Amino acid sequence: MKKIGFYGGKFLPLHQGHMYAIIKASTMVDELYVVLSHSEKRDQALCKGSKLSYIPSRIRLRWLSQLTKEMEHIKVVEVEDHDGDEDYNWKEGALKIREVIGKGINLVFSSENDYDPIFKELYPEAKHVLIDEKRQQYPISATEIRNKGVFHYWDYIPEVAKPYFIKKVVILGTESCGKSTLTRNLALIYNTTYVREYGREYCEDLGGCDGIILEEDYPIIAYGHKLKEYEAIKQANKIVFIDTEAAVTQFYSELYNQKHQRVLDEIARIQQYHLCLFLEPDVKWVDDGLRVHGEQKVREENNQRLKDLLKENGIKFVSISGTYQERLEKAIEMIGGMFEGV
Secondary structure, three states: OOEEEEEEOOOOOOOOOHHHHHHEEEEEOOEEEEEEEEEEHHHHHHHOOOOOOOHHHOOOOOHHHHHHHOOOOOEEEEEEEOOOOOOHHHHHHHHHHHHHHOOOOOEEEEEEEEEEHHHHHHHHOOOOEEEOOOOOOOOOOHHHHHHOOOOOOOOOOEEEEEEEOOOOEEEEOOOOOOHHHHHHHHHOOOOOEEEOOHHHHHHHHOOOOOOOOOOOHHHHHHHHHHHHHHHHHHOOEEEEEEEEHHHHHHHHHHHHHHHOOOHHHHHHHHOOOOOEEOOOOOOOOOOOOOOOOHHHHHHHHHHHHHHHHHOOOOOOOOEEEEEEHHHHHHHHHHHHHHHHOO
């Protein structure tokens, strides 16, 4: 007879202790069911007042699926209810778990000895197996993470979950305002990844921009940039720095091709960044072979148009001006504020 077991939890958030328990439990059974038990009401209340914002169940389910995708005898399932913590019905929850598993349960896994009486009542035919009850293998709990924040326990967050928490900082501005340099320097300071302006790479591949970039190039640039962001976020260390975004691509579509493209607005409106730093054009203009708008009056006009586009798309930003040293110091100050209390 096959041994069937399950390991359940809220996984709010998923941590290495969960991963260890899942893997160890999987070695004791023929089939292991990892059960995500969730209630938006209960989970929202659990996160209220903590240093962890509520994480939608579909995100947690995705983490578990990514974590176990190569383990054929592990099945990830979910059980939803709408109860609060005080009125949670354990018996009804057990019935839902039995229903979703659909097989006889031999083993129930957890790391909490306090669950023993309730498991004996709800699953009398199954043995309750404790895994790392004293947290010796991984001295961590979801409660501790919620109390002190994911960045305090960053090494205990699995790689599949880390991208969700990465702080995304985008550097904005018109030509020759120091975006590329600041983006790279911040990434070096914070020992993390960064995203170059994909439009620049695209133009370099064409051999330049003046007179040869086409209307249909801009959505490709915007999509290509988003893919670069996605890859950088997967490898980032708590924070990622990004040179420009879709509203800037729209700006260049207007500037070079006199075309405002709806698709670029749509991309700009759904993108999400934690901090947008806008560099004012008050540093010396440098001709790098691709830039063509060096006259200060034109620079200021372009600067205002880009600000208007950002506002039209609901993108809030912080303006930074001054010397390169002042820009760097201001950026570091703003970034530090993002991590306060998280």
